[in-house]
Amino acid sequence: MFRLAILALIALTPAVTAADTPKLLTWDDLTSRAKPVPDATIAYGDDHLQKVDLWLPAGPRPRGKPYPTVLVVHGGCxxxxxxxxxxxxWVADDxxxxxxxxxxxDYRGVDRTGGGYPGTFQDAAKATDALRDAAAQYGLDAKHVVAIGHSAGGHLALWLAARARLPKDSPLHSAHPLKIAHVISxxxxxxxxxxxxxxxNGCGTEVVGDLLGKPTPAxxxxxxxxxxxxxxxxRVPQDLVNGREDRIIPMRLATGYTAQARKAGDQAVLHIVPDTGHVELVAPDTEAWRKTKALLAAAQR
Structure with a gap:
């Protein structure tokens, strides 16, 4: 089912000719690889999707120091x-x-009971705050968390960094959200x-309505x-990494947002990677992923 759903997403992508673009990775190129497994899975709710996978470096961590910690948010519209x-x-293992x-x-999507507004957002928030609760047990650095999100997960990663600015009358508001130190979308x-x-855009327009619901008087x-x-x-540094040949996410969505963030006074930088589509962004051993790891290393300094 997973592979069929991914193929359905790709079917929404505008057709291009061989002369228009270099050979790009497909989802099958990534998902057909041997899949690494996490070190632990932690529940933050009762639903089978309200889970977090934890990946830990091999060997003991430096004495007295936590592991540098990355919050990862998947996409999929x-x-x-x-x-x-x-x-x-694959990138978590890398x-x-x-x-x-x-x-x-993980979080409940719009096609699951409890997903959409407010559930999808509340799940992402609860999963993120659960990191703070697990930090001491697993040696995680909850004081300097870098969030990396792909596609729809890029939206959620940036939104997680914005939680302190949510209106107090919003059902998504939390008094003490986990602080995100840096975001890579x-x-x-x-x-x-x-x-x-x-x-x-490869997700279509109707999914936004599915995610947010319709306006009401309330x-x-x-x-x-x-x-x-x-x-x-x-007020959080933001790096946006986008593939020049991405046929799922139009480039103007990145340039438009970056301009808005910079105009508001934020440190937001767009990095456009040539010969790169959408899959390369979350595949190890690609130029896009090497760029992301370099940005992550810089954010940890």
Whole structure:
């Protein structure tokens, strides 16, 4: 089912000719590889999707120091049948080998009971805050967490960094959210209003309505606590990594958001990687992933 759902997503991508683009990775190129497994799985709720996979470096950590810790958020158009946290296993394993602890979260998508608004957002928030509770047991650095999100997960990673700015009357508000120190968005969709107005994005426009619901008299503005530009400035450094040949996420969604963030006073940098599509962003041994690891290393200094 997972592979069929991924193929359905790719079917939404505009066709290109061989002359238009270099040979790009497909989802099968990634998912047909031997899948590494995490060191532990931790529940933060009763639903089978309310889980976090923890990846820990081999060997003892430096005495008196926690592992540098990365929060990972998968994409898949906020839709569980398209992707779950296992899509990030390959990069999580690569980060584990590089000495990072990885907190790979899952959440109920719009196609699952309890998903959509507010459940998808509340799941992402609870999964993130659970890192703080597990930090002492597993030696995680909860004081300097870097969030990496892919596609729809790029939106959620940025949104997680914005939680301190949520309106107090929002059901998504939390008094003491885990602080995110830095965000790296990989082919993300941070601006939900722009996504809903972009029929050429690979997720389509209807999924935004599925995620946020329809405006009501009690909730006339569905974007005020969900779309990242509405919460700017985040006051958190942000790197956006996008593939020049990405046919799923239009480049203007990255350039448009970056301009908004910079205008609001945030440190936001867009990194465009040539000969790169959407899959390369979460595949080890690609130029895009090497760029992401370099940005991660810089963010840890």
């Amino acid at each position: 906020w839709t569980t049948s398209i992707a779950d946290r296992s899509l990030m296993n 980060l584990r080998k590089a000495g990072y602890a990885v907190w790979n979260i 990989l082919g993300g969709l941070p601006d939900l209003e722009a996504t809903a107005a972009s029929p050429d 909730r006339p503005d569905i974007y005020r606590d969900t779309s990242v530009p509405r919460l700017l400035p985040l």
